[in-house]
Amino acid sequence: xxxxxxxxxxxxxxxxxxxxxxxxxxxxxxxxxxxxxxxxxxxxxxxxxxxxxxxxxxxxxxxxxxxxxxxxxxxxxxxxxxxxxxxxxxxxxxxxxxxxxxxxxxxxxxxxxxxxxxxxxxxxxxxxxxxxxxxxxxxxxxxxxxxxxxxxxxxxxxxxxxxxxxxxxxxxxxxxxxxxxxxxxxxxxxxxxxxxxxxxxxxxxxxxxxxxxxxxxxxxxxxxxxxxxxxxxxxxxxxxxxxxxxxxxxxxxxxxxxxxxxxxxxxxxxxxxxxxxxxxxxxxxxxxxxxxxxxxxxxxxxxxxxxxxxxxxxxxxxxxxxxxxxxxxxxxxxxxxxxxxxxxxxxxxxxxxxxxxxxxxxxxxxxxxxxxxxxxxxxxxxxxxxxxxxxxxxxxxxxxxxxxxxxxxxxxxxxxxxxxxxxxxxxxxxxxxxxxxxxxxxxxxxxxxxxxxxxxxxxxxxxxxxxxxxxxxxxxxx
Amino acid sequence: xxxxxxxxxxxxxxxxxxxxxxxxxxxxxxxxxxxxxxxxxxxxxxxxxxxxxxxxxxxxxxxxxxxxxxxxxxxxxxxxxxxxxxxxxxxxxxxxxxxxxxxxxxxxxxxxxxxxxxxxxxxxxxxxxxxxxxxxxxxxxxxxxxxxxxxxxxxxxxxxxxxxxxxxxxxxxxxxxxxxxxxxxxxxxxxxxxxxxxxxxxxxxxxxxxxxxxxxxxxxxxxxxxxxxxxxxxxxxxxxxxxxxxxxxxxxxxxxxxxxxxxxxxxxxxxxxxxxxxxxxxxxxxxxxxxxxxxxxxxxxxxxxxxxxxxxxxxxxxxxxxxxxxxxxxxxxxxxxxxxxxxxxxxxxxxxxxxxxxxxxxxxxxxxxxxxxxxxxxxxxxxxxxxxxxxxxxxxxxxxxxxxxxxxxxxxxxxxxxxxxxxxxxxxxxxxxxxxxxxxxxxxxxxxxxxxxxxxxxxxxxxxxxxxxxxxxxxxxx
Numbered sequence: 001x002x003x004x005x006x007x008x009x010x011x012x013x014x015x016x017x018x019x020x021x022x023x024x025x026x027x028x029x030x031x032x033x034x035x036x037x038x039x040x041x042x043x044x045x046x047x048x049x050x051x052x053x054x055x056x057x058x059x060x061x062x063x064x065x066x067x068x069x070x071x072x073x074x075x076x077x078x079x080x081x082x083x084x085x086x087x088x089x090x091x092x093x094x095x096x097x098x099x100x101x102x103x104x105x106x107x108x109x110x111x112x113x114x115x116x117x118x119x120x121x122x123x124x125x126x127x128x129x130x131x132x133x134x135x136x137x138x139x140x141x142x143x144x145x146x147x148x149x150x151x152x153x154x155x156x157x158x159x160x161x162x163x164x165x166x167x168x169x170x171x172x173x174x175x176x177x178x179x180x181x182x183x184x185x186x187x188x189x190x191x192x193x194x195x196x197x198x199x200x201x202x203x204x205x206x207x208x209x210x211x212x213x214x215x216x217x218x219x220x221x222x223x224x225x226x227x228x229x230x231x232x233x234x235x236x237x238x239x240x241x242x243x244x245x246x247x248x249x250x251x252x253x254x255x256x257x258x259x260x261x262x263x264x265x266x267x268x269x270x271x272x273x274x275x276x277x278x279x280x281x282x283x284x285x286x287x288x289x290x291x292x293x294x295x296x297x298x299x300x301x302x303x304x305x306x307x308x309x310x311x312x313x314x315x316x317x318x319x320x321x322x323x324x325x326x327x328x329x330x331x332x333x334x335x336x337x338x339x340x341x342x343x344x345x346x347x348x349x350x351x352x353x354x355x356x357x358x359x360x361x362x363x364x365x366x367x368x369x370x371x372x373x374x375x376x377x378x379x380x381x382x383x384x385x386x387x388x389x390x391x392x393x394x395x396x397x398x399x400x401x402x403x404x405x406x407x408x409x410x411x412x413x414x415x416x417x418x419x420x421x422x423x424x425x426x427x428x429x430x431x432x433x434x435x436x437x438x439x440x441x442x443x444x445x446x447x448x449x450x451x452x453x454x455x456x457x458x459x460x461x462x463x464x465x466x467x468x469x470x471x472x473x474x475x476x477x478x
Numbered sequence: 479x480x481x482x483x484x485x486x487x488x489x490x491x492x493x494x495x496x497x498x499x500x501x502x503x504x505x506x507x508x509x510x511x512x513x514x515x516x517x518x519x520x521x522x523x524x525x526x527x528x529x530x531x532x533x534x535x536x537x538x539x540x541x542x543x544x545x546x547x548x549x550x551x552x553x554x555x556x557x558x559x560x561x562x563x564x565x566x567x568x569x570x571x572x573x574x575x576x577x578x579x580x581x582x583x584x585x586x587x588x589x590x591x592x593x594x595x596x597x598x599x600x601x602x603x604x605x606x607x608x609x610x611x612x613x614x615x616x617x618x619x620x621x622x623x624x625x626x627x628x629x630x631x632x633x634x635x636x637x638x639x640x641x642x643x644x645x646x647x648x649x650x651x652x653x654x655x656x657x658x659x660x661x662x663x664x665x666x667x668x669x670x671x672x673x674x675x676x677x678x679x680x681x682x683x684x685x686x687x688x689x690x691x692x693x694x695x696x697x698x699x700x701x702x703x704x705x706x707x708x709x710x711x712x713x714x715x716x717x718x719x720x721x722x723x724x725x726x727x728x729x730x731x732x733x734x735x736x737x738x739x740x741x742x743x744x745x746x747x748x749x750x751x752x753x754x755x756x757x758x759x760x761x762x763x764x765x766x767x768x769x770x771x772x773x774x775x776x777x778x779x780x781x782x783x784x785x786x787x788x789x790x791x792x793x794x795x796x797x798x799x800x801x802x803x804x805x806x807x808x809x810x811x812x813x814x815x816x817x818x819x820x821x822x823x824x825x826x827x828x829x830x831x832x833x834x835x836x837x838x839x840x841x842x843x844x845x846x847x848x849x850x851x852x853x854x855x856x857x858x859x860x861x862x863x864x865x866x867x868x869x870x871x872x873x874x875x876x877x878x879x880x881x882x883x884x885x886x887x888x889x890x891x892x893x894x895x896x897x898x899x900x901x902x903x904x905x906x907x908x909x910x911x912x913x914x915x916x917x918x919x920x921x922x923x924x925x926x927x928x929x930x931x932x933x934x935x936x937x938x939x940x941x942x943x944x945x946x947x948x949x950x951x952x953x954x955x956x
Contacts (some may be wrong), residue, residue, distance in 0.1 A: 099730050110725075164723050168722050243646065243648065289647075
């Protein structure tokens with residue numbers, strides 16, 4: 001049980017929207033952490049004590065001030081679509097549900113200003129209607145994810161093939177945050193300062209306003225290309241990614257039999273032995289894309305046959321209504337779709353460094369065979385074209401999962417471990433000095449999303465030890 | 479003199495706008511070939527016999543049909559801003575001046591349809607007013623060049639840092655051409671077929687309509703950054719080019735003393751020993767750019783000081799009126815500006831292949847010193863970030879100029895020779911089989927822009943001979 005009196009806090013927060021029904025609180029204390037069997041084991045019991053849903057920044061400040069005074073942890077939450085337990089309150093306390101702060105405040109040329117809880121697809125609806133603009137990038141949870149959650153806990157997604165990742169200068173313009181202090185401060189962060197709170201899981205400030213860049217909106221044409229041979233598809237994807245004049249938003253190779261076995265609930269496009277590449281292409285680039293396609297696949301002898309299995313511009317509106325958008329087969333949705341069919345499936349997050357990405361992919365997947373079905377996402381990364389892997393893994397046990405990751409790293413493919421709930425273990429495996437220093441300023445009592453930043457709790461933690469960090473403040477399973 | 483009767487042709491073309499005053503015809507028979515002392519020597523005497531200015535495609539067809547019947551050469555001309563004698567009628571005949579076919583016919587999302595003589599800046603005026611869109615790329619002669627001339631004889635320019643070159647799939651969507659036959663045909667070319675006539679100098683068809691892709695229009699912020707050391711500027715430019723989240727349209731490093739000596743007629747920004755990088759940055763990317771700048775130049779010890787010398791967003795509209803746009807200091811305008819001050823200056827066109835571009839630039843410019851002042855243009859090239867060089871050359875004689883080019887190629891930097899008027903010698907030094915085959919179809923009598931395609935006149939020409947092609951049909955100097 002908690003060391004603080006929730007009842008006193010509730011008293012303090014009278015007038016705010018609060019929920020303390022344990023069943024509902026537990027619901028709002030979870031995200032998509034169950035993608036990982038490791039996180040599922042570690043975090044399944046986690047729950048906050050109280051969900052507070054502020055309607056505006058003034059109410060956020062009221063909550064933080066009260067919680068600071070009473071020593072109550074606060075874990076911010078957008079739409080709860082993260083995969084690493086980002087939004088899960090490991091030490092209980094308040095779940096700060098920002099879903100009602102969802103206004104799109106201002107749209108300009110190349111810019112939009114929103115509240116943190118705005119759903120990304122809803123932002124796009126408004127910016128499209130306003131001036132045919134849209135977000136540069138979004139997660140596959142586009143239709144449910146909040147922009148604040150994406151920036152606080154995501155790294156990129158659909159659109160990263162053109163714009164790189166969220167962490168790149170220019171992909172977030174400004175963040176307004178509120179600090180967790182006796183007198184919470186409102187800070188406007190731009191430039192270098194953005195990195196203090198981006199991808200920090202809300203451990204060092206609560207985002208109350210986002211300014212993000214916009215790109216021109218297009219009615220992207222969805223295309224699915226089938227390949228008899230996965231590596232032929234991967235090479236095709238790599239070549240298409242390198243076509244500077246063809247505007248695209250998604251390039252996703254997925255190895256057989258995943259498309260047939262796991263992605264065909266609505267679409268039934270692929271034979272069981274067929275690999276696919278999922279694409280989103282700007283309508284005015286379709287001629288050029290088809291020219292590329294013809295040239296790339298003209299020489300059938302090179303690696304088995306290829307064929308265009310689906311083109312959204314050749315379907316009726318009626319037909320499209322019954323199909324998921326192609327991005328809901330890509331990025332983390334590939335894993336989600338697979339888990340709907342086989343519950344033992346989990347995944348990895350891999351970087352295949354440029355320029356040896358294709359050779360490395362071939363080597364790694366040859367090594368693992370059917371245990372680790374390939375799934376790639378092409379992106380711009382520090383100025384080069386390369387790809388991430390989000391391979392599926394048929395889970396046997398945690399030891400083997402660790403082994404699979406170690407083999408990847410030994411072969412030269414860094415892992416961003418999605419089976420850890422801490423920032424450091426999921427990311428760079430080292431202290432982020434900037435985020436730590438900022439936490440000292442913005443959350444001196446360490447009450448924001450406790451347990452997610454190892455550097456705060458255990459500065460001596462040895463990342464090379466191969467041990468998983470055990471957060472001592474974690475609420476115990478009942 | 480001509481082997482054909484111009485008077486009979488004039489008779490035939492009664493009702494069309496024609497000029498035969500030799501002084502005016504000579505004026506319209508020239509382009510910016512005089513950038514090259516070699517072309518100046520070879521082509522200075524060249525002139526057509528008659529300038530015909532059609533107002534529409536029907537009139538183009540009338541001209542071609544009549545000229546075909548009478549065996550009169552036809553050389554198309556846009557605005558005459560090319561640098562290789564593209565628009566110069568080597569065997570005399572008709573100069574087909576397309577400047578009056580300048581309508582912008584249709585603007586859609588991501589697309590514009592225009593006549594060939596439309597001035598690129600004028601197209602942008604209309605597309606910006608219509609839907610805040612603009613051309614993806616343009617030459618530094620933006621305010622005077624025609625879109626047909628750019629596609630028929632250009633290769634890229636301002637915007638290529640984002641979109642690659644004109645030759646890349648997707649950077650031209652459709653071309654309508656008229657053939658040079660007894661009964662001229664109108665053909666619509668898309669996809670792979672575009673390459674039949676792009677960068678063919680009008681040797682195998684007359685472009686009568688262009689469909690080009692559009693990008694979102696921004697009021698680009700111009701920035702000039704000064705560096706004590708050129709290579710520090712080049713590395714800075716390379717790093718900025720690789721920033722995927724910072725939207726930019728121009729990245730141009732120019733070595734001292736060019737900025738001070740040749741580019742300061744209106745701007746007076748640089749000390750004589752100061753190199754510069756010219757930039758065009760999207761307004762909503764300025765914060766991110768300044769963050770990049772701060773980080774990139776924070777460590778002054780690394781290579782001398784740097785400073786932002788000019789920001790268009792910090793000037794008044796009044797001040798900007800007296801300044802040329804920054805793109806008129808870049809690409810081929812750098813050479814133009816230099817020649818305004820020193821008439822012995824010419825230039826080269828160099829590719830520094832990825833990924834060794836910076837090392838190669840340093841090596842080459844160390845070798846040549848002040849004889850070949852560095853000027854780089856960063857671009858996307860086949861999926862990578864690298865740069866072209868458009869170095870200035872203090873011309874001594876043609877032998878030395880050839881030697882300088884040979885040294886570049888020997889050191890690993892391919893030259894696109896701007897001192898040749900033929901397609902092959904200026905480009906890939908080999909027959910373009912596609913363009914040649916299409917010329918056989920579209921210009922069976924070889925009357926379109928004679929002398930520009932070696933493969934047509936002399937299929938046996940030996941490109942490795944180091945000899946310049948001598949076109950036998952060239953009109954003799956008086």
